[in-house]
Amino acid sequence: MPTQFTERRFPSRADLDALAPNHPVYIQYLRQGAPLNSAALAALGITRNSADPAGGKFERDPNSGEFTGWLQGVPAWQSVYEKIPDCR
Numbered sequence: 001m002p003t004q005f006t007e008r009r010f011p012s013r014a015d016l017d018a019l020a021p022n023h024p025v026y027i028q029y030l031r032q033g034a035p036l037n038s039a040a041l042a043a044l045g046i047t048r049n050s051a052d053p054a055g056g057k058f059e060r061d062p063n064s065g066e067f068t069g070w071l072q073g074v075p076a077w078q079s080v081y082e083k084i085p086d087c088r
Contacts, residue, residue, distance in 0.1 A: 011035055013069030026084060034077040036069045044080055053079040 016025045016037035024040035041047075048066055052058050056076025059068045071077040 010070075013037055013041075013067075016069065026080070028077065028081075031074055033070055033072045034080070036071065036080070038069075041067060041069065044083055046080070052076070 010029070011027070013035065016027075016035060017039075019025070020037060020039065022039060024043045025037040026034055026040050027036075028034050036044075036046075046058065046067060048060070050058060050067070053075045056071065056073035056079065058076060059070035059072055060066065061068055071080055
């Protein structure tokens with residue numbers, strides 16, 4: 001995924017918001033983590049005050065404290081993935 005950007009980076013919450021401002025977006029990156037957009041965070045009830053899941057991390061901007069949209073570690077993305085409705 002990071003090789004898809006000229007800057008060799010992962011998509012940011014702002015990137016995903018620009019692509020799908022009104023639809024939740026969750027992108028699984030191997031077992032390392034997952035970026036989400038603002039609509040997904042809202043749908044899942046994740047706010048800047050949400051506690052990190054045990055053994056995982058909801059990444060926050062060090063300057064603002066706002067959630068960046070990145071779920072780091074298996075416990076973090078699993079805690080969210082389990083709440084995504086099955087659309088089959």
